[in-house]
Amino acid sequence: WEARRRGLPCTVVAPDHAPATKLAAIERLGGRVVLTPFAQWFEILHTRRFAGAEGFFVHPVSDAAVMAGNGTIALEILADLPDLDTVVVPYGGGGLSCGIAATLKALRPAVRVFACEVETAAPLAASLAAGQPVRIDYHPSFVDGISSPFVLEQMWPLARRLLAGSLVVGLGAVADAIRTLAERHRVIAEGAGAAALAAALTGQAGAGKVACVLSGGNLDTAKLQEILASRVP
Secondary structure, eight states: OHHHHHTOOOEEEEETTOOHHHHHHHHHTTOEEEEEOHHHHHHHHHHTOOTTOOSOOOOTTTOHHHHHHHHHHHHHHHHHOTTOOEEEEEOSSSHHHHHHHHHHHHHOTTSEEEEEEETTBOHHHHHHHHTSOOBOOOOOOSOOTTOOSBOOTTTHHHHHHHOOEEEEEOHHHHHHHHHHHHHHHOOOOOHHHHHHHHHHHTTTTOSSOEEEOOOOOOOOHHHHHHHHTTOOO
16 A cells, blocks of 8 residues: 555565455556465565565554554553553464554553464463473464464564463454454454454453454455354355
């Protein structure tokens, strides 16, 4: 969207299992999509390089300006719920959760910010338990927006310092949260976005006033139909 506004070409490198809904939205905005195998895509996040690419590289996770922009979400949360106790944020690379947590640390240091991961791919929870970054077995699922095999090296110091921990949820709990959002609130959330609500609904976020960040709605229609029919994909 910003590239189109500025009249600049934009190429988006995406993993080959990205939802068609997300890819179609990128192309509608005028972006060019380049699909890569997931392992290669995550290495691009790690090395911050994509062979053959020209121009300015915007890292979706560890770019300081991207994280600062994510921090404005915390301002919106505080505007609506100034006396909140906890915020739960989906964790893929850490840019969203750390950006929000950094802002809350400065303005409301007592507020806890938890990352949320899915049990089929939860490298942050494993790394926090080990006290250092570790690689885990990655199992792809419909929760594709927060699944990764390891914690990005450049994000580990921030995540360890800013986040209160990682709440790990199962695929069934995420599917239940997607159904709840769709049926009760008419909100369509992708697996990653609904994971935060799943953690809250299962009680992992604790008591008090809890805000859940629904980080996206890029869920293919066929997948949504499966989930609404009470079948976990």
